Amino acid sequence: MTMKLHYSPASPFVRKVWLAVEELGLQDRVERVPTNPMKRDDMADSPNPLRKVPCLIAEDGQVLYDSPVIIEYLDSEHGGNRLIPRSGPERWKALRLQALADGMMDAAVLAMIERMRKPERQSAGWIAHNRSVVERGLASLDAEAGALKEEATVGTLTVAVALELLAIHLPDLDWRAEHAALADWFDAFTRRPSLIATRLVTPGEVA
Numbered sequence: 001m002t003m004k005l006h007y008s009p010a011s012p013f014v015r016k017v018w019l020a021v022e023e024l025g026l027q028d029r030v031e032r033v034p035t036n037p038m039k040r041d042d043m044a045d046s047p048n049p050l051r052k053v054p055c056l057i058a059e060d061g062q063v064l065y066d067s068p069v070i071i072e073y074l075d076s077e078h079g080g081n082r083l084i085p086r087s088g089p090e091r092w093k094a095l096r097l098q099a100l101a102d103g104m105m106d107a108a109v110l111a112m113i114e115r116m117r118k119p120e121r122q123s124a125g126w127i128a129h130n131r132s133v134v135e136r137g138l139a140s141l142d143a144e145a146g147a148l149k150e151e152a153t154v155g156t157l158t159v160a161v162a163l164e165l166l167a168i169h170l171p172d173l174d175w176r177a178e179h180a181a182l183a184d185w186f187d188a189f190t191r192r193p194s195l196i197a198t199r200l201v202t203p204g205e206v207a
């Protein structure tokens with residue numbers, strides 16, 4: 001029996017999970033169920049009470065969310081603990097990087113949603129606040145870019161997705177100009193086959 005993943009190619013949190021699936025070689029064991037989180041009909045029967053993607057139905061029928069929990073499940077139950085080191089400083093680094101990059105994505109999504117409102121209804125202060133969250137995250141990542149490895153962990157995969165997302169949600173933020181070390185890491189890391197196999201699409205590209 002396969003697992004089922006409620007999937008949208010425009011969701012960065014789904015992308016994290018799918019990269020984990022690719023890295024762990026589980027593609028044949030996870031069926032993607034197309035789900036557009038922006039469509040009320042798609043979400044009406046969501047097994048996730050939060051009505052968000054990603055959501056995983058495991059082989060035994062248990063429903064798992066959100067992306068950190070799903071990745072931990074796949075890694076520990078099906079992946080041989082390759083993406084989340086079992087113990088020691090590398091474990092905490094991977095989990096901290098995931099938290100940092102998740103927070104940057106949350107802020108980038110909030111800024112994008114605010115900019116979708118009519119101009120007269122937008123809050124410039126809210127957009128600036130979320131943008132500054134992303135900027136502080138970038139500065140922190142740039143400072144440790146030399147110690148960011150090219151191996152895939154839940155941390156490095158999430159950082160890569162967050163940087164991909166910036167091009168879509170905050171296109172005027174030229175993060176590469178001020179964060180050359182981070183850009184070098186990103187360019188090397190994104191040569192991994194898992195990142196080449198799929199890409200994050202813009203919300204407008206989703207039917």
Ligand SMILES: N[C@@H](CCC(=O)N[C@@H](CS)C(=O)NCC(=O)O)C(=O)O
Pocket residue numbers: 010011012013014037038051052053054066067068102
């Ligand atoms: N913390 C969650 C975030 C998931 C999330 O925000 N998903 C968005 C799509 S990118 C969603 O489904 N939004 C629908 C809604 O909020 O109604 C995770 O890591 O999985």
